[in-house]
Amino acid sequence: MTVNIQQAQDTVIKTSDLSVFYGQKQALNSVNMEIERHAVTAFIGPSGCGKSTFLRSLNRMNELIPNCRVTGSIQIDGIEVNSDAIPIEGLRQTVGMVFQRANPFFKSIFENIAFAPRFHGVKNKADLEELVEKSLRKAALWDEVKDRLHESALALSGGQQQRLCIARTIAMQPSILLLDEPASALDPISTMKIEELVVELKQEYTIVIVTHNLHQAARISDHTAFFLMGELIEKAPTSQLFTSPQDKRTEDYISGKFG
C-alpha cells in the first residue's frame, strides 16, 4: 500500500539548472523542478515569464526556434533527454504536446488521429480503427464524431478541434501530456469540457498545463508552479500555493496586485 502511494507521488520529470536563451536574451534562468507522476501540474505567471518556454523545453520543441539554446538537465524517468543522444522522435512520442490554438491537419478526423500511430508502427487497419476509437473516447469526442470519422476535421467546432488534438496526441500513447494554454481560445462550455478531460486523463498520464487562468489552475491542478521573469518562484501543492504562498511575489500575483 505504501509502495503504491509512493509510486503515485514519485517524480517523473526532473530539471536541474535549466536555462533557455533566445539569441542573447535569456528567457529561462536556471530552473530546478520536479514534476510528479499521474498528477496535473499547472504553470502560472504573467506573459513572457518563461512558463511556455519551460514547457516547450520538455519535448525539445524549442529546437525549432532559430538561435534558441537550452542548457542544463532534463531527466525523464531518470534519463537525460536534453541531449542529442536521445532520438527526438521518440522523446516527442513519449512527451505529447497540445498547443494553444487547435491545429488539426487538413485531413479527415480519422486520418488526424491515425497520423502518429502510422509513423510509430501501427499498420494494421483493424488496430488503427480500434486505436482511433479508443483515443476519441478518451478525449470525450467519440459520441460527437463517430458518424463522420471520414469528414474533414476542419468542420468541427473550435472546442471539438482542440479535443481532437488531444485525442491525436493520446493516440501515440505518450506518458506525459504537455498542454500549452489548451483552452485559452475557447468558450466557457468548451473550456469546461477540456478541464473535465484533463482531470480524467491524469489517471493515465502525467499532465503539465500552462494557463493564464488562475481559477483554472486552482480547479484542475494538483500542483502549481509560479514563474516570473524567467525564474521559477515557487512550486507547491495547488491548495497550499493559493492559500498560503511562501513568496511575497506569488501572493501579489494570485491576489491580483499585478499580472
Place this chain on the structure above:
Amino acid sequence: MSHRGMEGSAVLAKNAAEPAVPLQHTRGSSMQTRLTKRNRHIHAENVIGRAIAMLCAAMLIILVLSISYFIASKGLATFFVNGVSLKEFLTGTTWDPEGEPAAFGVFPFILGSFLVTVLAAVIAAPLGIGAAIFMTEISPAFGKKILKPVIELLVGIPSVVYGYVGLTLLVPFIREQFEVLGFSVLAGGLVLALMILPTITSVAADAIEAVPQDLRNASLALGATRWQTIWHVVLHSALPGCLTAVVLGMARAFGEALAVQMVIGNTTKLPESILDPISTLTSGITLNMGNTIAGTPYNNALWSMALILLLMSFAFILILRILGRRKWASR
C-alpha cells in the same frame, strides 16, 4: 518591476483603473456641420471612384467577350460556311488545305499540343515542386537569396531565346544520342519544361509557404520526422496549390508557339515515338497564316485551330477555378 505585457487576472483591475471619460458636448453643433460637409465630399468621391472602377471592369469584360466572339465567328465558318464536318476536322489525320480535294484534319496538331504539354508537365512538375520544397522548407535563406532571383530571371527570358538554345544544343544532342532527326516531341517537351519550371516553382512555393506553421509544429510534436512532416503534412496541405501551379504551367506550355516551333520539326505526320517530329496548334497557326488569304477555307481552318486553343484556355481556367474552390478534402 515592469507591468508591461502582464495580463490575466488583472483585467478587472485594469477596467476599474480607467474611469469613463465624460463626453464633451460643447462643440456639438460645429461638429455636425463638419460631418455633413465631409459626407457630401466623400459621397462624390465614392461615386466617381465607383464609376471609374466599373468602367475598367466593363472594358475588360467587353474585351474578352469581343475576342471570343471574333475568334468564334471566324473559327466556326469552317464548319458552317465551308461545310467541313466537325468530326472530320477534329479526328482527321490528313492536313492538306490546298490539295484537291482539300483535307482539314487537325488531329496531328491537337495531339502534338497535348503531347508536348503533358511531357513538359511530367518533367517540370516534380522538379518545380521539389525546388519549391527546397526553397521553403529545407533552406529558406538560400532559397530567398539565390533561388528566388534566379527563378525570376528565368521567367523573364524571352521564349525565342529558349527556342534558340533548344535548337542549338538540344536538337543536335538528341540527333546524336538517338540517331534521329533531332527535331522531336522530346525536344519540344524539354524546352517547354524549362520554360514552365519557374512558374511551377514559384506558385508551388507560395502554396507551401501558406501552410500554417502550426501544422508543422503539430506534426513534429507528434514525433514525425522532418521528412514525414514535409511529405504528409506540408505537401498534403499544399496539394491544391501545387496542382494549381502545374495547371498554370500546362496552360502556358499549351499556348507557347515560338520556342516549340523552333525545335519540333513541324510535320503533320503522326509521330510513332517521342523522338519523331510533330506540329502543335500554335506552330501550325504561326507557320501557315502567312500563306493564306482571309476568307478562304484554309484561313478559316487556322481560325478554327485558334478557337480550339481558346477553348482549351477556358478549360484550363475552369480547372484552376475548381482547384481553387476545392475545400480541404478529407484525404
